[in-house]
Amino acid sequence: MSLPLAEINKGLDKLNLVKGGIGRGTNGNAIVVEGISKNFRIPKEKKLTVFEHLAGLVGRGTSSYDEFMALQDVSFAVKHGETFGVIGPNGCGKSTLLKVLAGVLYPDSGRVEINGKIAPFLELGVGFQPELSARDNVYLYGAIMGLTHKEVDQRYDEIMEFSELQRFENMKLRNFSSGMYVRLAFATAIQTNPDVMLVDEVLSVGDESFQKKCSDKIDEIRKAGKTILLVSHSLATVRSLCSRCMLMNRGQVVALGETEGVLAEYERMRGAGT
Ligand SMILES: Nc1ncnc2c1ncn2[C@@H]1O[C@H](COP(=O)(O)OP(=O)(O)OP(=O)(O)O)[C@@H](O)[C@H]1O
Numbered sequence: 001m002s003l004p005l006a007e008i009n010k011g012l013d014k015l016n017l018v019k020g021g022i023g024r025g026t027n028g029n030a031i032v033v034e035g036i037s038k039n040f041r042i043p044k045e046k047k048l049t050v051f052e053h054l055a056g057l058v059g060r061g062t063s064s065y066d067e068f069m070a071l072q073d074v075s076f077a078v079k080h081g082e083t084f085g086v087i088g089p090n091g092c093g094k095s096t097l098l099k100v101l102a103g104v105l106y107p108d109s110g111r112v113e114i115n116g117k118i119a120p121f122l123e124l125g126v127g128f129q130p131e132l133s134a135r136d137n138v139y140l141y142g143a144i145m146g147l148t149h150k151e152v153d154q155r156y157d158e159i160m161e162f163s164e165l166q167r168f169e170n171m172k173l174r175n176f177s178s179g180m181y182v183r184l185a186f187a188t189a190i191q192t193n194p195d196v197m198l199v200d201e202v203l204s205v206g207d208e209s210f211q212k213k214c215s216d217k218i219d220e221i222r223k224a225g226k227t228i229l230l231v232s233h234s235l236a237t238v239r240s241l242c243s244r245c246m247l248m249n250r251g252q253v254v255a256l257g258e259t260e261g262v263l264a265e266y267e268r269m270r271g272a273g274t
Contacts, residue, residue: 027077029077029078029079029113029115030079030080030082030115030195030196030227031077031078031084031101031112031113031114031115031196031227031229032077032111032112032115033074033075033076033097033110033111034075034112035074035075035109035110035111036071036075036107036110036111036112037069037071037072037074037107037108037109037110038069038093038096038100038108039067039068039069039070039108040067040070041065041066041067042065042066042067042068043064043065044064044065069251070093070251071096071097071107071251072250072251074093074097074110074248074251074252074253075110075253076246076253076256078227078229079227080116080195080227081225081226081227082227082228082243082244083222083227083228083241083242083243084227084229084242084245084246085231085232085238085241085242085244085245085246085259086229086230086231086232086245086246086248087231087232087233087235087238087245087246087262087263087266088247088248088249088254089249092248092249092250092251093250093251093252094248095200095231096251097231097248098198098231100112101118101229102198114196115196116194117146117192117193117194117196118196118197118198119145119189119190119192119194119196119197119198127140127141127144128173128181128184128185129173130172130173130174131172131174132172132173133169133170133171133172133173134160134165134168134169134170134171134176134184135156135169137173137184137188138152138156138159138160138184138188139152141188141189142155142188142191142192145194146192147192155191158187158191159187159191162183162186162190162213163183163184163186163187163188164210165183165184165187168180179207179210183210186217190217194226195226196226196228196229197218197221197226197227197228198229199218199229199230199231200231201231201232215241218230219241222241228241235263235266238263239259239263242259243258244256244257244258244262245259246262247262247265249269
């Protein structure tokens with residue numbers, strides 16, 4: 001995905017997200033989500049031939065979409081400094097939820113409040129531009145995240161070193177592999193000093209040593225008191241990093257609380273095949 005962060009920030013504005021002002025009137029919460037629902041429209045049929053297309057035109061006015069509720073009345077809050085996990089089976093709505101929090105998708109109803117500077121780290125480097133070089137993308141991302149040119153200068157070497165992509169700094173991103181993309185995105189995002197990080201499965205990308213570096217970094221950010229919302233299929237990761245988590249199924253919250261209890265509920269759900 002390469003949605004410019006400027007667009008995301010516009011989205012955040014539209015959602016009336018509170019940015020900055022940590023701790024003021026937020027009840028200690030970095031993220032507040034109230035009753036979010038998101039409906040997708042899925043085309044019912046595919047018109048393959050001219051005849052079918054014309055027939056479709058004749059049939060205009062009848063609905064050719066199915067409605068799919070990807071999120072249904074989702075509510076939760078994450079405290080400042082908390083690392084909060086979101087787990088659940090494939091297709092339960094985790095990524096959709098993160099996109100709504102990041103302002104990439106608008107919810108059909110409900111309210112999102114983010115207190116602090118947010119760094120959405122979703123899929124492959126949100127905010128990156130494939131036609132620019134790795135170097136230009138780092139500067140662009142930094143600028144959008146509020147860093148001055150000088151501040152990016154100071155962090156640039158560290159970003160490239162962390163991503164292990166020094167040799168490719170002048171290469172256009174469109175020639176990067178997905179693993180390289182993720183390395184650069186993660187290395188850049190962590191240098192923008194966010195208050196709230198949204199992390200989607202970063203720990204499942206790249207080789208083992210890079211995964212270990214990322215998980216150590218997330219641990220460091222966590223210990224520095226930042227807020228992290230972590231989506232992961234790895235229950236071991238959730239167990240080691242998150243004191244609380246939320247289990248989703250079919251777009252709904254089915255359990256929320258202490259990690260051990262929620263993981264036990266997930267095991268029970270999987271055992272029951274629901
Ligand atoms: N743009 C879209 N249009 C239609 N349906 C969508 C769209 N995006 C997601 N969905 C559907 O919404 C549901 C939730 O998807 P989502 O990607 O949020 O799940 P997930 O829990 O992150 O899954 P996974 O663990 O496999 O990544 C899925 O059934 C998916 O097919």
